[in-house]
Amino acid sequence: MNAESRRVKAAELQAFITRAFVAIGISAPEAASIAELMTRADVNGSDGHGVFRLPQYIRRIKGGAVNIKPAIRIEREAPGMALVDGDNGMGHLVMRFAAEKAIEKAKSAGTAWVGVKASNHAGPASLYASMPIEHDMIGLYLAVGNANHLAAWGGLDMLLSTNPIAVGIPAGAEPAIVLDMATTVAAYGKVKTAAQRGETMPEGWMIDRQGQPLTDPKRANEGLLLPIGGYKGYGLALIFGLLAGTLNGAAMGRDVVDFNNDDTTATNTGHVIVAINVAMFRELGEFKASVDQLVRDIRNSKRLPGVEAVRLPGEQSHAKRDAHTRLGIPMPAPLLQSLAALAAELKIAPLA
């Protein structure tokens, strides 16, 4: 089955993803909901967390690791918080439910902290941190990653994942600020991409079990990812994991399931989404004007020699969204081939 790299319109991609999930037994509205979020990831340029993951998601559903008919529900609730039980459903459905709940609660409570357990991989963190922005709220998202590639600082036992943080901040005339980052120097997806391409990794991404730099990505399973800022990034990965995992009764530490190498075990993935209602703190127009001013001060900064532009978090994603919406999403040949194979396997119409 051959395919050449080409651009695919977002609507075509979304329709294809929907077909795949319907074929595997997910209800049409839920399939469309997941597909919309996965497509949004690709449109935003988060290409390691969009349709690229579809074959793995389908494989894990077929393996029985994920519940295709989840009863997602609020298990506990108070004015400023909720705990969502995802019933082992697709993470996108669970997190959309949780983010909507946080936004709803923050309307009256001012701020709402919604913890999630029994969820699954939900795509890029920025998707959920951005949801409150449309409601003039700040979004803050934390998660426990679905594989441990990190040890405590100085240790060798892989007890931590690349636990990410994402924060979305509404602006006025300027685009929203959206930070989305793993607490490691490199996300594990970057290592896998380097291996695929036969590239060498820079020093600082990984170490081997002697503490020496590991630069051959094909040997990644012998090594450890390095946290940002040494012991500081270890501290952040640990704390984000405690907040997104342990607090919610979700997997953390030794209980984290490596979902890359397992198609049958529920991950019990934990997340947190916090919605912060800006107008409760400060007159909304003033806040937005302050953010705009800061964005402009940063963008117009004097620059270090050789630096082309000083950027805001999310700026490159905004640019990709514009281009991908206009021109379609660039899809490399190996990805198109794996999606064609998936279509054949599921007996659905291939990607148009």
Next chain:
Amino acid sequence: MNAESRRVKAAELQAFITRAFVAIGISAPEAASIAELMTRADVNGSDGHGVFRLPQYIRRIKGGAVNIKPAIRIEREAPGMALVDGDNGMGHLVMRFAAEKAIEKAKSAGTAWVGVKASNHAGPASLYASMPIEHDMIGLYLAVGNANHLAAWGGLDMLLSTNPIAVGIPAGAEPAIVLDMATTVAAYGKVKTAAQRGETMPEGWMIDRQGQPLTDPKRANEGLLLPIGGYKGYGLALIFGLLAGTLNGAAMGRDVVDFNNDDTTATNTGHVIVAINVAMFRELGEFKASVDQLVRDIRNSKRLPGVEAVRLPGEQSHAKRDAHTRLGIPMPAPLLQSLAALAAELKIAPLA
């Protein structure tokens, strides 16, 4: 005036700090409250943020930069949030008020996010992140630092401070986990200490305005601190500043006052304290057992060659607290001399 380095009992130190603040016009109960927190900082080993700061605090009060009779109050409130107006009072008073408010609100709301404006330097972040722990709550603290030593990634304009994060997590039989970190590789206090001692800084702490490593701490004012993880730490410093500063109508970016070089201008310092009521999310005993398990898994990890111990955030501070409580707080000669000079200036009894 000479003095030799020696250990000072916490009670003596606290009494001395109280005398100093009473002498400058702060009411006795408020002076005692500030002194208790500053002493706690020294007892915990946060020696750059304890009594070391007293001469500067007194100087800024004398200069009119800080209000000694603040009317600290809730300006806005909803079930899950509050905005505290510190009325330009000492940061310790303002933050104690804010943390108590967050804890009180989290009892019923489950989680409470309390923003603070018109505050001042409040000592180490860990003090406030730890307060909810005694109530079986998690504490999360963010602040805007009181001097900009950091640029946006690739930029030269110093628009950002070392904006710290601190998180306190209650455990069961194990000591609580307390993370307290600046978003830069080195806090500016470390640079000042290196300069005092005539030491060279390691590469990676600072760069000069050409982007080259700056290792002479005496030239620190020509350079920029580096964030952890490059653009990622820049993103964290920016986001923490937006949450602790901009959201609350406190100083951020170009509006931050360098309180090291200014004794007359109010800083309008912003902070955030979030209290998260663990029992609202999960049975408290189960949570604590999970934290204990994780702590032990980390502590008992296999170690990289040459590594003596794998530590939890806050572990070294716990050890110092034990030693300092038993033996007194070690105080270097230059600090004792500056406190003796302060006692003479304020006409109060010197440190016993």
